[in-house]
Structures are given as structure tokens and as C-alpha cells.
Amino acid sequence: MKILRTIGAIATGIIAFSSVTAAQAETRVTLKSAKAASSYYQMAAQFAEAMKTGTDGNIIVTVEESQGSVQNVMEASVRPGNYVFTSPPALIGLAQAGKGAFEGRPTEKFNEIRALFPIPSLTMHFVMRADAGVTDFAGLAGKTILLGKGSFGAKEGEKYLGLFGLTDTVKLAEAELSNAVAALKNGQIDGFVTAGSWPAPNVIEAAAGTDVTVLSLSDDELAKTKRDLTVIPAGTYNGQDSDIRTSSLSVVAYATTQMDDETAYQLTKTYWDQKSKMGANAAWWKGVTQDMLVNIKGKIHPGALRFYAESGFPVGDDQR
Structure with a gap:
């Protein structure tokens, strides 16, 4: 009996030591x-x-x-x-x-x-209805854009409009970004601005039901933003036939x-x-x-x- 108790104690000690070792390894x-x-x-x-x-x-x-x-x-x-x-x-x-x-x-x-x-970077998306005919930032003049409020994307989008001389020519929609896809589809806005990791869920949703164009930045425009370059590969969004060159916050x-x-x-x-x-x-x-x-x-x-x-x-x- 004494031998059995000794063996039991040793076994208990081994288990306890193994548990401590495992805890230390974690x-x-x-x-x-x-x-x-x-x-x-x-x-x-x-x-x-x-x-x-x-x-x-x-x-x-x-x-x-x-x-x-x-x-x-x-x-x-x-x-x-x-x-x-x-x-x-x-x-x-x-x-x-x-x-x-x-x-x-x-x-x-x-x-x-x-x-x-x-x-994943915070990547800027300027999403336009294809029938608005906008293929570059100069084409935003006279269009109605939804920026949203308070977010990084809203602040960054407003900054870009200023950098590219569009502040006084673009009409800003008074609505929350959560309403952007619906507003785009029913023609209330020509486009919206969003920032996030790509592929962005709201851009996927917009492109699934409407023909859209996501604008690319030229090298000069990218330099003005002082942000990093992100290339969104062709095919990321429905109907996207070429790469999108845009800015991002790493x-x-x-x-x-x-x-x-x-x-x-x-x-x-x-x-x-x-x-x-x-x-x-x-x-x-x-x-x-x-x-x-x-x-x-x-x-x-x-x-x-x-x-x-x-x-x-x-x-x-x-x-x-």
C-alpha cells in the first residue's frame, strides 16, 4: 500500500509539473x-x-x-x-x-x-453611377456626392475636393453614409465616398445592383493627398475591368x-x-x-x- 501511495504521489507530481510547464509555454x-x-x-x-x-x-x-x-x-x-x-x-x-x-x-x-x-489599409473609394458619365475627378463638377459625416472617409473626401479645386462645384448630399447605396440606386445622388479595407462591403453592394465607376487617382492627384498608393485589382468589384489606383492610410x-x-x-x-x-x-x-x-x-x-x-x-x- 505504501508503494502504491508513493507511485500515486509521483504520478500526481508529474501531472502537476506538466500542467505548470504547459502554462509556462503559453x-x-x-x-x-x-x-x-x-x-x-x-x-x-x-x-x-x-x-x-x-x-x-x-x-x-x-x-x-x-x-x-x-x-x-x-x-x-x-x-x-x-x-x-x-x-x-x-x-x-x-x-x-x-x-x-x-x-x-x-x-x-x-x-x-x-x-x-x-x-489592411483604410482605402479611399469614390463610387459613381456609371450613367453619371464621370471617369475622373474633374468630372465631379456639378455632381451630387454623399460624403457622410465624421468618419475618416468623410473628412478625407472633403479634403480631396479642396485639393482638386472642387469644393465650390460639387453638391454635397445631406445624408448618412449608411444611406449611400440606396440613394445611389434610386438616383438621389451621383456618387458617394467611403473609406475602409477593400473590398468594401458597401461598394460590393452598390456594384451588384447598379453599374458603377470607382475613380482612380492620377500620380499628381495622389501626390497632393500625401497618402500611400493602393491598387485594387481588376475584377474586385462587379463590372470593374481595370485596376483602380487610389489612396490609402496605412x-x-x-x-x-x-x-x-x-x-x-x-x-x-x-x-x-x-x-x-x-x-x-x-x-x-x-x-x-x-x-x-x-x-x-x-x-x-x-x-x-x-x-x-x-x-x-x-x-x-x-x-x-
């Missing part, structure tokens, strides 16, 4: 994303599931709702450990320079921010130097390994390519750099 990551109703929150949830699947449960990502990128970056200065967040690269530059919303705040912690990988997943190199490596490797599977369920992941690394301004985490070196991804000297 890496937990917090991902600060966006508002719960946004597409970027959905992306975060998809990313979390991809990490769990791709690492056999060794990396567990907990998604937190955020009120926006400024909050995400602010928290980077105080959150410990494996904190990952999403933000446009330009906002990181402002934080590290102590400008804009970050004026007067210590920059030391912001200087510890490091990039991991790009995620969005990147970041960590800080508090994340160890191995965790950053595994996050980055698994992200790229799982991206095609994520794209099978949500088309917006298909728009992310290794060429988008060029839009990352500032330093990339050493763990991520290790993966990019192994995979031959293009990385600039100023990003190392």
Missing part, C-alpha cells in the same frame, strides 16, 4: 484594436483566432476594444509586456516627436514602439521593446503563414502584401526582422 498577448462595431475589431478577432490555430494554442491573443488609434498609442507608454496595438504609422511619428495629441507628453516610452506587420500592428524577440518572431511568422487562410474567410486580408512594408515609417521589432530576413521580404535600412 504566451498571452493583448491586442488593442478599435471600436467593437468596426471592421478593424473584426480583423482583430480573426487575427486572434489565427494565432491560436497557427501556434497550436501556444499564443493566446486577447482583443480589447479601443476608441481609436490615439488611445492605442497613448497606452503603449504605460502597458507592460506583450502589448500589441494598431495605428497608422504617421501617428507613431507624432508621438515620438511629442506633437499633435501627444504634445507635452514624455517621448521616451513612445520611442520604444516597434512595428510588426501591416494590416495601418500597422505594433508592439514595444518590452516584447521579447521570440514572441515578436512567432507573431509575425504566424500572421503571414495564416494570412491566406484568413483571406479565404474575409477578402480584406488579400489586399495585404509584403510590398506594404515600405509604408512602415520607423523601426521594425528585431523579432519581426528575423522573420523578414528568413523570408526575403523587403526591409529598408532605416527600418532596422
